[in-house]
Amino acid sequence: MHRIETAKMNRRAFLKKLTRTGFAAALATSLAYGYARWVEPSQLTVTHHTLSHPLIPRAFHGVKLLQFSDLHLGHYDSLKRFYHVIDRINTLEPDLVVFTGDLLHEANRYPHTETVAEALANIRAPLGKFSVYGNHDHGGYGTDIYRRLMERAGFRVLVNEHALVRRGQEAIAVAGGDDMMLGRPDWAKMTAGIPPATYTIALVHEPDSAVETCRYPIHAQLSGHSHGGQIQLPFIGPLMTPPLSERYYEGFYHVGGLVLYVNRGLGTTRVPLRFFAPPELTVFSLTNREK
Template sequence: MTNKPLSRRNFLKQGLLGAGAVGMMLAAGSGLYGIFGERNWIQTTKIHLTFGRYPLALAGVRIVQFSDTHIGSYYNIGHLAQLVDLLLQHEPDILCFTGDLFDSKVGRITDEVIPLLSQLQAPMGKFAVLGNHDMRMGSARIKTILEKSGFTVLVNESQRVKRGDGSIHVVGVDEMLHGRPDLPRALKDVSKDEFVLLLAHEPDFADIAWKYPVDLQLSGHSHGGQIRIPFYGSLFMPELGQKYSLGLYKFEGSDFHVYTNRGIGTTLFPIRFNCRPEISVFVLDSVHA
């Protein structure tokens, strides 16, 4: 028995069916990777920056940032325990959390996080601001949980951090969507020649911050887009997280920088693609070193 050659029409039909099957397999594989692979594959990003106002006495201080844990159905207490171990490995001198501890859609507020977050050590201080999910769920209770965990929660406030004869100010502003950020109030005890590290949940607050004596703004909120298509970018960016969506931005004509951390957890969908969760480690130096 001999095989009949395929007609052009049948050949194209089978080719398209085969291509469709391959496409479905690739899509399924990408989805599984995004849910079970990349979503739990935390990346450490190390950033070295120099500033004119940064004091020589604090050269080499390690500032570690994490953000947007979104604890809930997709990111549980077990995941948080693993994150705490990883953060401790980075030996932060200053630890910063930039908001959204729990997820307002698939999470609930629980004190179970307190013993875990209390394990985090940073000799020069643990600082936090609240995010939009925190505000929706109950800012007062989440603020209390963070404070019981050893964090100083800054709401339009600042705190001086010292080492030797040098000091910087860590400043935090209220959340933009549901709160009332007031940077002038937060800076009222800061002189213009002092270095300012600003924590602001939404990165687009940078359009306000750069007009003030602020050197470095750390933010979260955007998740870096969470799902990023090669050669296209993110499918969706949240309000106030669209202009400075991920990574480092420098404002020309000034020393001001903003860094947008991609966050740890997820929201809306338990998937990350081409956008790994992130811990940021900053080492700052003075231009006069």
């Protein structure tokens, strides 16, 4: 009799412990989901870095270049949050602004293209504003929509071409490649005509393209596309890396003689969640480094 009662007590204790554990797990899952859905996607971060090279002209020493990427407007992201991004960019007072692709999630279905163009036109950048295509900018019959929108906003859309950015008598080159997934990138065309010994920054949406970029006279590549993995777990890493961002997905890398930086982007794709991958604006200070 005693053994039967002890067994029942042990079984009840086990079931209580199991119930508490299950409840705690469900609560933790709910809290994590709420954070990933509603909190982190709104936690705009600004990261500051230095790009240093002997070929950066002295006239560009201290110039601030701001990169933003992957807004994916229309995919759970509101215009209110977008306006906040524009305001934050202007408070940082960049000299040069670059956008590395994926503005609208589905361009042909997005109803506020004129509003977006007007807001982007408010970005102030005395040395110029440049952009390239991402896969979502070409997708959904968006190629022409994206170009018209960005040009109306004062951005030069670079498609396998470059521009010389001048300050006084000196210049750097900003080159832009077409999207690798839905476009026709051409690195040789992109770099053709850049004067020798000109510091060159390439904008290419997909970061894994760096293995090709490093074969050309390009010193730095700025990319997006990865969303920083969008959902990262400690000791595991990113769970969601789109094609062509599996090798390089966040921050700085050295690929041959090329410096690659992968921006985490601002919006979301596939699922409206971010976890340990907050949205990012990146500010680079250009520095002349003596040989």
